[in-house]
Amino acid sequence: MLRDIADLCRRMLAGDRRALARLITAAEDGGAALPAIMKEIHSRTGRAHVVGLTGPPGAGKSTLVWALAAEYGRLGRRVGIIAVDPSSPFSGGAVLGDRVRVPARGAPPGVYFRSMASRGRLGGTPHAVRAAVSLLDAFGKEVVLIETVGAGQSDVAVRTLAHTTVVVSVPGLGDDIQMMKAGILEIADVYAVNKADKEGASRTAAQLSAMIDTGREAARAMGADDPGGWTPPIVCTVATRGEGIPDLVAALERHRQFLQRSGRAELLNRAHAAAAVQDALFTRLEERLARPDVACEHTRLVDEVGARRLDAFRAADLLLARLGASE
Ligand SMILES: Nc1nc2c(ncn2[C@@H]2O[C@H](COP(=O)(O)OP(=O)(O)OP(=O)(O)O)[C@@H](O)[C@H]2O)c(=O)[nH]1
Ligand SMILES: [Mg+2]
Known part of the structure; x- marks a missing residue:
């Protein structure tokens, strides 16, 4: 094999x-x-610009991804798309009927599309997505677009893969913005306000803009690092009609150039490597814990912790000692 x-x-x-x-x-x-x-492929990767798109179910992420791919195609860029399907019925099941999985007209020429299940793994984006990104990168795709639904942790995990993260919102999502404030808004390098053909797009854009300013002031007040001269642009789009798509591609390109120019590309590359190593480490650990002799000891130690005869850290130390011994 x-x-x-x-x-x-x-x-x-x-x-x-x-x-x-x-x-x-x-x-x-x-x-x-x-x-x-x-x-086989790791040494052949590291060239693609990886763009993650996230946002609430039904915001038009898939439509936007296809429009972006078509625009990149017009610019002569080779594009790969990975759509991470939420496997949890909780996140997005209700809008299944409205989904654009693969547009009827098919992929734009040269675009490789792949849909993958997220398998509801806690912590989000699974190894397989990371491997698929690496495969597309090694295959020679210059841009890899990843769609994830912004309903759980996967949208945050996408940052451990992407160079540029786009948060997609839609007009009239005042409440959603409140919800997104909690986490996913902060991860955006670029904001897209899609469905700008509907009422209230400019109001949503203004709300986002105010929120970015407030967030920056709060970060400064807490002595956080300066975001390094990048203000996330807000681009209004009508993905179904291709409107605003060249602007969105231009914003993605500007961000890519900013990463290169500022040295952040290096830092990101290092952070992605660290995330990959951590994932691999946990996988190896899980594999070893699944060995019958170790699994048996694991169960016994959990019982001990449950019975208050042992604390969890001590149990972990004993298990690690056991794993070392079983090598
Ligand atoms: N009016 C309008 N409708 C849009 C626009 N973009 C997408 N839609 C429609 O919105 C619906 C949802 O679009 P999708 O692209 O499937 O949205 P999504 O965010 O990928 O949805 P999930 O993957 O299910 O979370 C579809 O019926 C699209 O045709 C837009 O700019 N304007
Ligand atoms: Mg979709």
């Missing part, structure tokens, strides 16, 4: 789309394929 992976990687690197698709599937299946893929 692992020899197959190496062979598929060679074919993918030579431009074979079917090999690319099979590798993403293998990454989704997890197991030993994932490390085998990363071993």
